[in-house]
Amino acid sequence: MSPYILEADALRKDFGGFSAVAGVNLRIQRGTIHALIGPNGAGKSTVFNLLTKFLQPTGGTITYNGQDITRLRPAAVARLGIVRSFQISAVFSHMTVRDNLRVALQRRLGTSFHFWRDSAGLDVLDGRAEQLIAAVGLQDAIDVIAAELSYGRRRALEIATTLALDPELLLLDEPMAGLGREDIGTISDLIRQVGERYTVLMVEHNLSVVSALSNRITVMARGQVLAEGSYAEVSANPDVRSAYMGAAHA
Amino acid sequence: MPDFLHVLPPAPVLFGQLLIGLINGSFYAMLSLGLAVIFGLLNIVNFAHGAQYMLGALCAYVLLTAFGIGYWPALVIAPVVVAASGIALERILLRHLYQVNHLYGMLLTFGVALVVEGLARQQFSASGNSYATPATLTSAWNLGFMFLPVYRAWVIGGSLAICLLTWFMIERTRLGAQLRAATENPLLTRAFGINVPRLVTVTYGFGVGLAALAGVMAAPVYQVNPQMGSDIIIVVFAVVVIGGMGSIMGAIVSGFGLGIAEGLTKVFYPQASTTVVFIIMAVVLLVRPNGLFGNMAAAQQGHATGGEALVKARTPVARRALLLAALVAGLLAPFAVYPLFLMKVLCFALFASAFNLLLGYGGLLSFGHAAYFGGASYVTAYCVKLLGFDPVLGIVAGVLGAGALGTVCGYLAIRRQGIYFSMITLALAQMVYFLAVQAPFTNNDEGIQGVPRGTLFGLVNLNDPLAMYYFVFACFAIGSLVVYRAINSPFGNVLRSIRENEARATSLGYFTERYKLLAFVLSTMIAGLAGSLDALVFQLASLTNVHWTMSGHAVLMTILGGVGTISGPLVGAFIVAGMENYLAHLGSWVTVIHGGIFIVCVMVFRRGIVGETAQLVLAWSKASRPPVDVGRFRRRFQ
Ligand SMILES: Nc1ncnc2c1ncn2[C@@H]1O[C@H](COP(=O)(O)OP(=O)(O)OP(=O)(O)O)[C@@H](O)[C@H]1O
Ligand SMILES: [Mg+2]
Numbered sequence: 001m002s003p004y005i006l007e008a009d010a011l012r013k014d015f016g017g018f019s020a021v022a023g024v025n026l027r028i029q030r031g032t033i034h035a036l037i038g039p040n041g042a043g044k045s046t047v048f049n050l051l052t053k054f055l056q057p058t059g060g061t062i063t064y065n066g067q068d069i070t071r072l073r074p075a076a077v078a079r080l081g082i083v084r085s086f087q088i089s090a091v092f093s094h095m096t097v098r099d100n101l102r103v104a105l106q107r108r109l110g111t112s113f114h115f116w117r118d119s120a121g122l123d124v125l126d127g128r129a130e131q132l133i134a135a136v137g138l139q140d141a142i143d144v145i146a147a148e149l150s151y152g153r154r155r156a157l158e159i160a161t162t163l164a165l166d167p168e169l170l171l172l173d174e175p176m177a178g179l180g181r182e183d184i185g186t187i188s189d190l191i192r193q194v195g196e197r198y199t200v201l202m203v204e205h206n207l208s209v210v211s212a213l214s215n216r217i218t219v220m221a222r223g224q225v226l227a228e229g230s231y232a233e234v235s236a237n238p239d240v241r242s243a244y245m246g247a248a249h250a
Numbered sequence: 251m252p253d254f255l256h257v258l259p260p261a262p263v264l265f266g267q268l269l270i271g272l273i274n275g276s277f278y279a280m281l282s283l284g285l286a287v288i289f290g291l292l293n294i295v296n297f298a299h300g301a302q303y304m305l306g307a308l309c310a311y312v313l314l315t316a317f318g319i320g321y322w323p324a325l326v327i328a329p330v331v332v333a334a335s336g337i338a339l340e341r342i343l344l345r346h347l348y349q350v351n352h353l354y355g356m357l358l359t360f361g362v363a364l365v366v367e368g369l370a371r372q373q374f375s376a377s378g379n380s381y382a383t384p385a386t387l388t389s390a391w392n393l394g395f396m397f398l399p400v401y402r403a404w405v406i407g408g409s410l411a412i413c414l415l416t417w418f419m420i421e422r423t424r425l426g427a428q429l430r431a432a433t434e435n436p437l438l439t440r441a442f443g444i445n446v447p448r449l450v451t452v453t454y455g456f457g458v459g460l461a462a463l464a465g466v467m468a469a470p471v472y473q474v475n476p477q478m479g480s481d482i483i484i485v486v487f488a489v490v491v492i493g494g495m496g497s498i499m500g501a502i503v504s505g506f507g508l509g510i511a512e513g514l515t516k517v518f519y520p521q522a523s524t525t526v527v528f529i530i531m532a533v534v535l536l537v538r539p540n541g542l543f544g545n546m547a548a549a550q551q552g553h554a555t556g557g558e559a560l561v562k563a564r565t566p567v568a569r570r571a572l573l574l575a576a577l578v579a580g581l582l583a584p585f586a587v588y589p590l591f592l593m594k595v596l597c598f599a600l601f602a603s604a605f606n607l608l609l610g611y612g613g614l615l616s617f618g619h620a621a622y623f624g625g626a627s628y629v630t631a632y633c634v635k636l637l638g639f640d641p642v643l644g645i646v647a648g649v650l651g652a653g654a655l656g657t658v659c660g661y662l663a664i665r666r667q668g669i670y671f672s673m674i675t676l677a678l679a680q681m682v683y684f685l686a687v688q689a690p691f692t693n694n695d696e697g698i699q700g701v702p703r704g705t706l707f708g709l710v711n712l713n714d715p716l717a718m719y720y721f722v723f724a725c726f727a728i729g730s731l732v733v734y735r736a737i738n739s740p741f742g743n744v745l746r747s748i749r750e751n752e753a754r755a756t757s758l759g760y761f762t763e764r765y766k767l768l769a770f771v772l773s774t775m776i777a778g779l780a781g782s783l784d785a786l787v788f789q790l791a792s793l794t795n796v797h798w799t800m801s802g803h804a805v806l807m808t809i810l811g812g813v814g815t816i817s818g819p820l821v822g823a824f825i826v827a828g829m830e831n832y833l834a835h836l837g838s839w840v841t842v843i844h845g846g847i848f849i850v851c852v853m854v855f856r857r858g859i860v861g862e863t864a865q866l867v868l869a870w871s872k873a874s875r876p877p878v879d880v881g882r883f884r885r886r887f888q
Binding site for chain 2: 052054073074075078079083084085086090091093095099100102103106109111112113114115116117118119121122161165
């Protein structure tokens with residue numbers, strides 16, 4: 001088996017005349033936490049959208065576990081085990097924490113089209129749901145409406161629902177965005193734990209988080225890969241330095 | 251002479267229809283251009299656009315008849331006056347809706363359209379008032395193969411010039427550059443010191459003025475009448491779906507193009523001339539779901555439909571008690587109130603619940619539910635009266651018919667999201683309406699009359715009002731049960747998650763469009779059940795049931811009662827049916843009142859009667875507890 005779980009080859013996305021992603025090669029090694037960094041507008045989220053098929057690539061191929069997934073639909077990609085989070089936190093706001101988990105878990109039951117059944121049938125999922133909720137430290141909020149959670153706890157809930165799918169590869173888009181200091185610590189720990197069992201690809205601006213968590217880093221700028229390597233290698237690269245300076249990035 | 255020439259119509263006919271097509275196309279283009287400009291900046295589908303077009307024509311008519319002011323001054327005065335009213339509307343009402351779901355903007359402007367049309371009907375004859383062609387343009391040019399009336403040439407040339415001028419202004423001038431920047435990123439544009447709110451107001455005023463200008467130009471061509479706006483706006487919605495609202499040129503080209511397509515259809519296959527635009531829309535949705543000129547950015551989905559009340563009697567005991575009370579009330583009701591009125595309420599309530607299933611639990615605002623309600627009533631009436639079906643079989647046929655229609659329409663409509671979904675459902679329903687007007691078995695304006703109620707299972711004579719009432723009540727209970735079960739099922743859980751955040755549901759591995767389609771089909775079948783019952787109760791299936799106002803009723807009842815509440819539709823149905831019965835003598839004022847209710851609900855009463863009441867009770871019971879921690883929700887833009 002190839003050591004790479006996901007390979008993107010010459011990936012490209014044009015919006016009108018503008019190439020947001022202009023020929024990106026990316027290989028994610030199984031079992032690693034891989035970070036994708038770069039200044040604002042570098043094309044990181046677009047790469048995420050391409051890998052998860054929320055956007056259709058203009059060119060290039062995506063291979064996942066040896067299977068070509070370039071033409072699949074986003075839900076089909078998710079079913080293969082690539083599950084993503086979003087830059088703006090994505091929970092089902094008007095549903096309780098428990099119901100958020102249920103939605104993620106119930107697909108496996110194969111009853112999701114059963115409109116004639118009582119939803120009490122989903123109670124069998126509660127054991128697993130509670131386990132996952134506890135794993136991210138939300139056990140005290142199990143019947144709280146998601147919208148009432150703090151931002152950091154919503155991030156945690158999002159990660160719990162992602163884990164509920166038993167994914168192989170997690171794509172996290174700026175998991176630390178908008179979090180306070182303590183929350184960053186909590187979510188970092190969570191990602192580290194997750195990284196022990198799954199492969200993680202994350203976009204993140206917070207470089208101390210990136211250096212602490214990731215084994216490998218790809219730097220993007222203007223739709224292209226600028227450098228790739230360990231944190232030390234990448235941060236010593238003069239191109240990377242100038243890209244960050246040039247973009248006047250904090 | 252080659253044979254195929256016989257198939258071609260004589261040149262004057264061909265060119266005559268082509269000319270009419272171009273004239274219609276001119277108005278489509280101007281109106282869809284205005285819609286696109288407004289939508290670009292405000293993110294609101296201006297449902298009042300048709301009414302504002304009508305106001306333009308009416309204004310010109312009043313200027314002429316009351317003040318003796320002629321066409322040319324009216325061409326300036328009327329758009330300015332109507333645009334001013336649009337600016338007032340934006341400042342006073344629309345402005346408050348930019349932060350909430352875009353569907354509310356559509357509902358508000360729908361309410362405004364009802365008010366304006368109702369008032370106009372109250373003041374002016376519905377049959378139409380003719381407006382003389384301005385004296386300077388009464389002659390005609392002989393082009394050799396046909397006579398071209400100068401006024402028509404002016405309409406085509408003038409509107410083309412106005413469209414191109416607008417395009418130039420937006421794409422090539424500084425003001426346009428600001429406008430485009432504000433459309434792309436309002437926050438950033440504001441940071442550059444541009445007064446975005448004023449830009450928004452001006453833009454809305456401009457779009458409305460454009461509609462009114464089209465109205466004045468249309469006055470000598472068509473009859474000036476109060477419903478000329480609602481007649482055209484639905485076609486324009488279809489045009490906009492075809493062209494995509496992201497592109498100014500797209501709006502212009504598809505407007506003229508579809509006008510021509512309509513004209514040509516009138517020559518070669520006149521039966522389809524009223525439906526051809528909708529058929530083209532359906533084809534475009536199949537092959538290019540984002541529209542011919544649509545780009546992804548414009549096609550992106552809006553955010554989840556917020557604002558629905560999450561109301562549910564919390565304890566099973568309370569729920570059972572409520573249910574029992576409702577049952578008893580339902581069984582005793584016919585001894586207190588006229589059964590016929592109650593049956594109307596039940597039909598309406600079932601109809602509204604069907605709609606509510608989609609909007610409240612799927613976040614899908616269908617503006618075309620009349621098609622399924624009315625379609626089923628035709629099927630049932632036909633089967634029972636002409637094929638001799640027994641009432642239950644007749645209802646089954648109606649429900650299945652509505653479901654089949656719902657499957658086709660749903661398949662098309664779910665290809666687009668948010669306001670586009672609403673416009674597509676409306677357009678498809680209008681197509682059904684035109685088919686009902688043309689089909690021989692519907693008897694046009696007369697409808698299918700004298701539908702026998704028959705006997706239930708050969709035992710119970712349904713001509714007895716009480717027996718009929720209990721039959722309707724039983725059907726209503728079954729329909730409500732299906733809705734209730736669907737909401738509280740594994741399917742309902744997924745559906746709700748899609749409403750909350752479709753992208754997230756997709757990333758969890760759900761093929762969301764399949765769930766939306768199932769919800770749509772279920773909803774249309776329940777709407778069909780309501781329509782079938784209606785046909786038996788009133789022994790009539792008529793065009794009223796398929797007209798867009800009936801779709802409006804479903805929306806009204808649900809919004810008024812409370813979106814996303816179980817009992818809201820029933821409450822809404824009581825009020826709307828009551829108004830229809832007891833305020834009928836007020837004529838068009840009822841439309842005005844309906845519109846007013848829409849406006850009030852959208853502005854201050856978004857949870858509806860049931861939702862707001864439940865909220866009060868909840869607040870009251872929570873008063874002793876500390877408030878919830880709403881957290882530090884910092885949303886990142888970009
Ligand atoms: N749907 C779209 N249409 C047009 N341009 C787009 C679209 N989506 C992204 N872009 C452009 O593509 C470029 C890359 O955007 P992307 O969101 O991928 O950047 P990013 O690296 O994630 O930035 P950030 O760190 O700010 O999240 C940007 O210039 C953006 O404006
Ligand atoms: Mg991004």
